[in-house]
């Protein structure tokens with residue numbers, strides 16, 4: 001454990017390392033955020049075709065085949081310019097720096113490259129730095145870094161597509177219970193398991209009640225799983241604060257979108273980004289917020 005001792009005595013080196021690594025992870029998250037929903041949709045389409053071709057075997061329906069579609073996953077095919085198809089070289093793929101060096105344009109066709117890509121890289125690096133600074137050199141920091149990256153991916157995917165993929169939510173839910181079980185996390189295992197259960201069931205009950213009263217679906221099942229994930233990582237005691245914070249942030253953002261941007265009230269606003277941000281805030285400052293609240297309430 002020479003490395004850990006070295007990192008302890010060189011906190012600056014540790015933080016700088018985490019920041020740089022955060023940039024690289026941010027670059028990977030850009031790929032996940034863009035490709036994972038497309039991969040899922042292709043998979044669903046294939047499942048539908050498989051199911052229907054069994055169902056209508058004897059009929060004359062001609063269903064499209066999904067076998068000959070080219071491989072598409074997180075590593076294949078290589079990233080290309082969406083306008084001209086120019087393959088992005090390793091040099092053009094350095095987080096932030098390449099975007100600046102290319103002046104936000106494709107090197108071949110000069111089409112603008114969105115500022116969103118370097119922004120996600122920078123945000124990932126900054127949040128990683130914050131987590132590393134907050135928790136210091138310990139295994140729990142590594143675990144919470146993984147959680148932070150998962151939350152960034154879920155936030156952006158839900159924002160773009162209104163999906164919270166199980167491929168991210170479920171493994172991270174189990175990971176949250178695991179880090180409690182092996183005592184990397186300060187959360188006792190009972191609190192983590194009850195957190196996962198209550199997280200899922202609380203939103204599920206609200207959903208059923210809302211559906212019963214209004215006949216509409218106010219949330220998706222992805223939201224229940226995301227709150228279960230947060231409950232597993234932060235323990236059931238954190239759930240009220242997470243729900244309160246996400247409702248608060250959600251209401252502020254939602255109302256200002258309707259008032260200032262003229263957003264149609266009937267367009268559903270994804271709840272995942274608010275849950276994820278509230279979870280992240282509670283992870284870092286949950287105790288401080290609770291203490292502040294009890295103090296101001298004179299309790």
Ligand SMILES: [Zn+2]
Nearest residue numbers: 081084106109
């Ligand atoms: Zn191009």
